[in-house]
Structures are given as C-alpha cells and as structure tokens.
Amino acid sequence: MLWFAYYLVSKHMDTQVSWGAGKDTRTAIIDMAEDLMLDRGFNGFSYSTISASMGIRNAAIHYHFPGKSDLGVVVVQRARERFLAWARQLETADANPVERLDAFFARYMRYLERGKRVCLGGSLETDYKTLPEPMQVEATAFVSAIMAWWETLLETGRKEGVFGFPGESRDQAVVVMATLQGALQTSRVVEPPCLSAAMEQTRRMIVVKSQ
Amino acid sequence: MLWFAYYLVSKHMDTQVSWGAGKDTRTAIIDMAEDLMLDRGFNGFSYSTISASMGIRNAAIHYHFPGKSDLGVVVVQRARERFLAWARQLETADANPVERLDAFFARYMRYLERGKRVCLGGSLETDYKTLPEPMQVEATAFVSAIMAWWETLLETGRKEGVFGFPGESRDQAVVVMATLQGALQTSRVVEPPCLSAAMEQTRRMIVVKSQ
DNA sequence: GTCTATAACGTGATAGAC
C-alpha cells in the first residue's frame, strides 16, 4: 500500500518534501509517468494510476499536464536531455570506447534489475501507432539521438583498434541497439533473463581482445 | 473513422483473404485480433475495433471468445502452432542452414512491409505486465519455441562450417532474435527503416563466406 | 496548486429475443 503511505505523508507534511528528495509535484508526476511507461507502456496506465499512488487527485495532474499527451512528450524530452547529459559526462571523464560501451550496457542492466522494465525506445516503438502525434515526433528524436551516439562510438573504437566488426558503423550501431532492446524485452518471458547473455555475446563479437 | 481505415487496409493485406469470402467468423476474428496485436498491441484495440471493421456486433465476438483474454490466448497459441508447422516444412524441404536463416529473415521483412507491424514476441513482451496471466504463459511458450529453433539452427550451421560465431549457440540465438525484434521496432521511428541493415550486418557476422 | 464534483465517452461483458 505504497499509495496510502504517500497519502499520509502528503497530508501531514509540507508538500515540498513529501516525495522524499525535495521533489516538486510536477517532477514527481514525470518520474512516475516515465516509470509506468517502461513498466506497462503508455496505454497501460492512467492519470488515476499516478494520482492514486501519489496521494493527490486526478485534477492536480491535469493542472500540470492538461492532457496525457503533454505528459508523455515531457517524459520523452527529459529522457533525451538526460541521455545527452550522460553522454557529455563520459566525454568529460575521457572514457575509452570499451568503458563507454560498458557504461551503456550498465544502464540496460539496471532496467532489468529494477523490475524488468524495458527501455523507453522499445516502449515507444511498440506503442507507436497508438501514440499522439507529438509523442511520435519525440520518439523519433529520442531514438535518433541514441543511434547517433552508438555510431560515433563504434566508428571511433574501430579506428582506435579496440573494436572489430565488418560493414558500416551505422549498421553495427543498429544491431547493438536492437540487441539490447530486444534482449531486455525477451528477459521478461524467459528464465533466466537473457540480457546478460546478449551483452556478453555482443562483447565477444565486437571487442578486440588480443592486443 | 479508424475502423473503416482498417477495413480498407485489410483489403490490401493478403494475410486476410477478405472477410465475406467464405471464411468463418471465428477465424476472421482471430486474424483481425492478431493483426491488431502486431499493429497496436493488446491494449491498443477493443472488441469494437474488430466488430466494427467486420460489420458484426460486439456480442458476436463474445459468443466466440467470452473474454478478451480468451481471444488473446488463441491468437498466441495459433501463432506458435503456425511457426512449428513452418519449421517442419523447412525440415521436409531439407533446407540448408543459410536458407533457413534467410527464410526466417523473410518473415520479419514481411512484417515491416505490411504496414510496419512488429513481431508477436516483441508485442507480447512490452505489453507483458498488463496481460492476463493465461496470455503470459502463452507468451513464454511462444518465445521459447522460436528461441529453441534458433539455437538448433545456429548449432547445426556451425558444425557444418557455414556459420561462424564465438560462444554458445544459445547466446547467439538470443542475439539474433533480439536483433530482428529490436530492429523491426526501431524501423517504425527511423528513416529509412533499419531492419534490412540489421539483417545484412547479422549475415556478415555469422555466415562464413569463404569456405 | 489542489480540491470536489461531474460530464462525456469507451470498454468489457451479459441477458434474452430471434
């Protein structure tokens, strides 16, 4: 009864600190929506799902996000910005190609560990035809950003001699992304989860070991 | 008039040999439901979506399938049986490993060409947490059957020297399946669709050319 | 910024006539 705990807290405490880390309502709504999209898909939750578990009323969400589409758009936009910030951090840390690959893998392993969530790209893509048009646009931008990152990483790594694979970097980027996305999804239905196997196999195939 | 659009579309998709040309209602309902699951996901359509585009009433579907869960289960069961029959056909035709791989690739290419459908496994997996329990069971059985087929194919091909890849056949099976599934999904949001690139890259990586 | 109340609609499902 997590929602009930939240309800009690919000009743008796300053709303500013109600959700633990000093998060405001708006941010808490976005967090919850993103989590639900990874868990159940955009059509798998409603404003009630969010409001009930936060201990607020339905109308409060409509104040921050007039329509569900508005909420969805913000979730995807924020996820893209967060990804780009993460990528810049790797730049700043001057991480090598293998470290970057592993850092990305770790992100996906976390989705699996945190309740077998799928990745946002996969969620948006399978729901795609039911999404409001503004969300479809954001979905394309989000996936394109990640794709571009992988293409650059693979191209750089091959030039440096730490990656080895045939064909275009762009095509290999598609394969790596699709592999992670698909294996994360498949981990929901097969035992044991196959994501780590997919990662190890991908590593075997593109990371040059000798030298 | 979404239902009408669907009706027109189904006219041009040869999966469904047109409703009204002698096929029984029950089969037509299953066909339509399967198509909708690949297009919009299990939560992306209703009994009304089906009944409207077939020109029957809601209650007629409930006669054949008391609950939506019953319909979903039958769709997945039939898809598994169809896959196993297809696999047996390849056995009968004594197809070689590369031919089998290409035959499977062709199935996925068809999903893309017929209106950017995704594969059933991917659809079930992303919807998984919202599915009725009987459908979850079927989803696992369906994906497991395909996974087993790929493992056997890859193992056999490597023994025969036409496939080359490191590690266990099981792990490579996960990668190939996940790649097709993920690339098919991603083809919905990137231009041009990346599925063929993923297939060519996969071929480059596991099919031994000189031999 | 959040609440109560409610509208308008879609969905899964059932009863009973034909």
Added chain:
DNA sequence: GTCTATCACGTTATAGAC
C-alpha cells in the same frame, strides 16, 4: 450465431470552490 439493449466501470477532461 447473431442481434438489440443494457450495465458497471474506468478514462480523459473540465468547472468552479478553496
């Protein structure tokens, strides 16, 4: 087997009080 008619419920969304 299919129909009409109807139900209970959930969903998105708005109006207006506080």
